[in-house]
Amino acid sequence: MDLQLSGRVAVVTGASKGIGLAVATTLAEEGAHVVAASRTRTDALPDKVVHVAADLMDPEAPARVVARAVEEFGGVDILVNNAGGPPPGVTLPRAGFLTPSDEDWAAMFEFNLFSVVRMIRSVLPVMLERGGGSIVNVSSTMSRQAGPVNVDYGAAKAAVNQLTKALSEEYGPQGVRVNTVMPGAVLTDWWTKEGGAAEVFAGMAGSDKESVIAEVAPAMMKLVTGRLIHPQEIADAVALLASPRSGSTTGAEFVIDGGQLKEI
Structure with a gap:
């Protein structure tokens, strides 16, 4: 199936490994111009992918990433907010509500929510100028499977889900689709x-x-x-949501979890 991604411009965050690397590689293989943002570049990225060194804990980093994409390719059609998980220097799982401090909570939300907010804030004017685009936010089943482990992480990802729905409602009429991919254990x-x-x-x-x-x-x-789950299984779903072939899909949550979530 032709995903009609050839020539489109995609920004992928957290693209040096795991899901982000699989997404950046897949979009490049489908013919997209890819700008990959991460703290360091990996040799596993295809040569034609443009890498931008960026620490998304820095509030100024998202604007720099988008500016580079505009400089290289004239705009942005696709944004994949993949960067997330444990903030730099943090190891998860972390058990118990009383375990994380205020500083832990702040770092978790900075990395998993506020970096997403800032990336979207930076890219929306560029997308709107081009007549629309697709934003895919990578969340987690922990946003819906509440429990006494990684409480701060689950709360941050739940906020990403809500943000996705709100943005879809506001910007869908202007041609910007916003969806969530919700992986389980990858x-x-x-x-x-x-x-x-x-x-x-x-x-x-x-x-x-x-x-x-x-x-x-x-x-x-x-x-x-x-x-x-294999990272490529997440990347395939992201590529489909980024594609015009998913033109009527917005505000959706795609769960890819090996059957973890059981509720209806």
Whole structure:
């Protein structure tokens, strides 16, 4: 299926690894001009992708990223707000409501909500000038699956969901579609890195890292598929939502979670 992305200009945040890397690569393969924002560039990015070094904890960074896209390609048609998760220097999971301090809450919202707000604020005038565009916000099943782990992260992502709905209502009539992709547990370095989630859960469960990834985590989250999600599976959904082929899809939440969420 031709996604009609050839020649369109896409900005992808958090594009150096995991979901963001898969999204940037997929959009580039579909013919889009891609501007990838992350603190550092990875050699895994296709050569034709333009990288912008940006720390989205810096309030001025989003405007610089959008300005670079306009400078290189004349505008922006697609924004993928993928950057998120643990703020720099933070390891998740983090158990218990009383565990995170005010500073922890502030950093979590700065990285997972306010960076999204600022990216959208920076890109909207450019999109509107071109007659519309597509914004895809990457949220999380933790925004809907409340529990005593990563409370601050789940709250920040729930705010992203609400923001998506509000923006869709306001800017849909002007040609800007805004949707959310809601991944479950994705096999990224959040899980696999040294000291990452798999090792933290292994310590809690008296297990080992490999067993957590292959068995313990899928069982704990009651994943119907019995495995964690591949980043490419998220990237494929993002590409479809970015495409004009999804022209009547806006304000939607696409859950890709291996069957984790059970409610109707």
